[in-house]
Structure formats: C-alpha cells, structure tokens
Amino acid sequence: MDIKHCAIGIDLGGSKIAFGIVDEEGRLLELLRYDTATQGGYSAVLNQVVKGVEQLKGASGISMSGIGIGVAGQVDPGTGAVLFAPNLDWHNVPLQAEVQTACAMPVVITNDVRAALWGEWLFGAGRDGGDQVCIFIGTGIGGGIVCGGRVLEGCSNTAGEIGHMTVDLRGPLCHCGNRGCMEALAGGWAIARRAHESVKADPVFGSTILKMAGGKVEDITARTLVQAFYAGDALAAEIIEEVTDALAAGVAALVNVFNPCRIILGGGIIEGMPEMVSRIDKGVRRRALSAATGRLVICASKLGNEAGIIGAAALAMKTSYNRLI
The missing domain is CATH 3.30.420.40 (ATPase, nucleotide binding domain)
Structure with a gap:
C-alpha cells in the first residue's frame, strides 16, 4: 500500500x-x-x-x-x-x-x-455529493452543512446546531431552555422521556415496553422503545411515528432553506432503526417545496x-x- x-x-x-x-x-x-x-x-x-x-x-x-x-x-x-x-x-x-x-x-x-x-463529506455518503446537510441523531441531535464546497462554521463557530431548530412552538422543554426543539422531540433522551410519560399515564398500554425494561420505568431507553416497536407494540409505534414526523418537519425546513443535493442521516437512532431513513424521506417530500426535492437524495451515513x-x-x-x- x-x-x-x-x-x-x-x-x-x-x-x-x-x-x-x-x-x-x-x-x-x-x-x-x-x-x-x-x-x-x-x-x-x-x-x-x-x-x-x-x-x-x-x-x-x-x-x-x-x-x-x-x-x-x-x-x-x-x-x-x-x-x-x-x-x-x-x-x-x-x-x-x-x-x-x-x-x-x-x-x-x-x-x-x-x-x-x-x-462523511470527504469519504462517506457525501462523497461527490455537492451541497449537503449531515444530521446525526443519537442521545442528542447535531449536524453540519456543506455549501459551495465549504463547511459552514457561522459567525461564532456554532453553525450546525440542527437539534435546536424549533419544530413545535408549544412543544416539550429542551435542555437548552427552549421549547419544541427537534432534539426535544426526537433525540434519544427525548424519546425515553416521552416513553416514561406514556407508560406512567397508562401502564396497561405500556406494559410491553415496561416489561422489556425489567419493570422499571426509569430504565426505559430509546433502545427499549425501538425493541418494542419491532415486537409490534402499539405504543412504541405511536411514539416512533411522532419522532419521525418531528424529524421530517425539521429536515423539510433545512431542505427549503439550503436546497441541498443530499441529506445524510446517521447516529445511534438511525443505526438502530435504518428504515427510519425512508420514513423521513417520505415525510420530507410531503412537506418541502417540490422545486427543492426534485434532485434531493436522502440516505444513511456510511462511516458509522x-x-x-x-x-x-x-x-x-x-x-x-x-x-x-
């Protein structure tokens, strides 16, 4: 070599x-x-x-x-x-x-x-992909933007705080102090919080999720919810649908603003549930301007x-x- x-x-x-x-x-x-x-x-x-x-x-x-x-x-x-x-x-x-x-x-x-x-831009899913936005969805949500062959840094080096875009004006409180951030609706910690609230409110409806967490509400994580989703649990499916809608809304806004050639989705949530990429893709194409989605590719990250x-x-x-x- x-x-x-x-x-x-x-x-x-x-x-x-x-x-x-x-x-x-x-x-x-x-x-x-x-x-x-x-x-x-x-x-x-x-x-x-x-x-x-x-x-x-x-x-x-x-x-x-x-x-x-x-x-x-x-x-x-x-x-x-x-x-x-x-x-x-x-x-x-x-x-x-x-x-x-x-x-x-x-x-x-x-x-x-x-x-x-x-x-991802130089060696992964974004290689030769032109203008692009990478979004990493794990415990939190972060990202970055490539425009005109440059990584955008912003005036004070904070460009890419995608998780703190507001997608619901009256949504749940985020760790940053704002309400309705994408991260507060679709980050791993927010998914767990939503599951905790739902199971406490209706232990019968949440019985499958609770059982998978060993009977302890506080031990329910985003991973627990994904496992319950694959087991066919109705509450898990409901929460995953809400998460997907929030992500699709946020990504659609980015598509309208930046008109990227490619959206790259990665992080633990995407790796644990790869089909979420196609779900988000469908939601984005319903919400975003058609002129902005004609050549758009939405794909999973490659480098993990x-x-x-x-x-x-x-x-x-x-x-x-x-x-x-």
Whole structure:
C-alpha cells in the first residue's frame, strides 16, 4: 500500500476516546479506544490523549502530518480551546495548545459532530455529493452543512446546531431552555422521556415496553422503545411515528432553506432503526417545496462510529497541506 500522507484522528467524548491513523484516501489503518477518565478531570483525559497518540506513533512507524481532535463541546476556532464540554465538565481548557506541546505535532480541534461531517463529506455518503446537510441523531441531535464546497462554521463557530431548530412552538422543554426543539422531540433522551410519560399515564398500554425494561420505568431507553416497536407494540409505534414526523418537519425546513443535493442521516437512532431513513424521506417530500426535492437524495451515513475519527484526521491533513484531500 502506497501511503503518502497520514494523520491521527481522535473522537473525544464523555464515555470513550477513539484514536485512529487515517491516510489520504480515508482508510483507517490503526484503531485504539480508551474509556474516558472523566472522574480524573481535564488533566487525566489530556494524559490519555497524549498516551494514545504516542502509542499509535510507536506502533505504526508511519510519519504523520498532524492530529485532529473532534470533541463533544464548543470550540474557539482561533485558539482551539474547548470553551464548554458538558459531558466532560470542561470550561475553557487549552486543549489544542497542550496537546501540541506534549506531542510536538500540529493539532487542530473541532466539534465532534463537525468532525463526523468532514468524514462523511470527504469519504462517506457525501462523497461527490455537492451541497449537503449531515444530521446525526443519537442521545442528542447535531449536524453540519456543506455549501459551495465549504463547511459552514457561522459567525461564532456554532453553525450546525440542527437539534435546536424549533419544530413545535408549544412543544416539550429542551435542555437548552427552549421549547419544541427537534432534539426535544426526537433525540434519544427525548424519546425515553416521552416513553416514561406514556407508560406512567397508562401502564396497561405500556406494559410491553415496561416489561422489556425489567419493570422499571426509569430504565426505559430509546433502545427499549425501538425493541418494542419491532415486537409490534402499539405504543412504541405511536411514539416512533411522532419522532419521525418531528424529524421530517425539521429536515423539510433545512431542505427549503439550503436546497441541498443530499441529506445524510446517521447516529445511534438511525443505526438502530435504518428504515427510519425512508420514513423521513417520505415525510420530507410531503412537506418541502417540490422545486427543492426534485434532485434531493436522502440516505444513511456510511462511516458509522468511525466518521469522527476519519473526519478529524482529514481536517488535520487539510490544515497541514492547505487543500482538500
């Protein structure tokens, strides 16, 4: 295999850190995972990052151009400091500067969802796809937008907060403080909340879901609901229909505003229920302007859990060589 350029990509989250060596074709050559040492605070996680980088460098013997890190938080694009990362309990930590010093390599920091967007755009479902929007539906909902061959960052680097689009003016309260956000209706935590409320209100109608959760309402998760849906449960089907409608409404709004060529759907909810892609597609085509959907393709992501690693590494290579790969 002829390897010209490589970089290390890191997907840094509240529960795990995934490291990989990625080449300029988007191939993942080496992979390493740690459980995130969140209880040890920022310094413990920083040490894990440095240790993982050194381990990959030592094992591979491959020359690398830099390190890209996608972190679940808000990032200062000028300094690479992580301004706020709720799952890590970080506030204004100088991640880029400290990793760069410790590893003696160029480092670029971005939001984890934007890193996944880079991966899908360059090497996954969005490759050669023109203008596109990626939406990742897991515990929360995030995304990113490619327009005119560029990833949109926004005035203050927060472009892509798709989960906080309002899709129901009088909808349920979101963690952000707003009501009716797409995430508050269709994120994993919101699906679980909706199931909890429904089972408490009618334990008989919710008996299948409750049984699958071991008889404990508080143990009902989005995964429990999907399992109940596949078992033919009527309440699960009702909730999934509501979730699909909320997602279709939000995606239709994005289609009308941005007129993308492609909508890419990923994340744990989509991976657990792949047919939701076709359900959302039908809902979008009912709601969006026909002129905006004529050439639109709605599809599932291709890179799965590796999108963030591959995208972060791609961004590091782009930064080093000042060009798209």
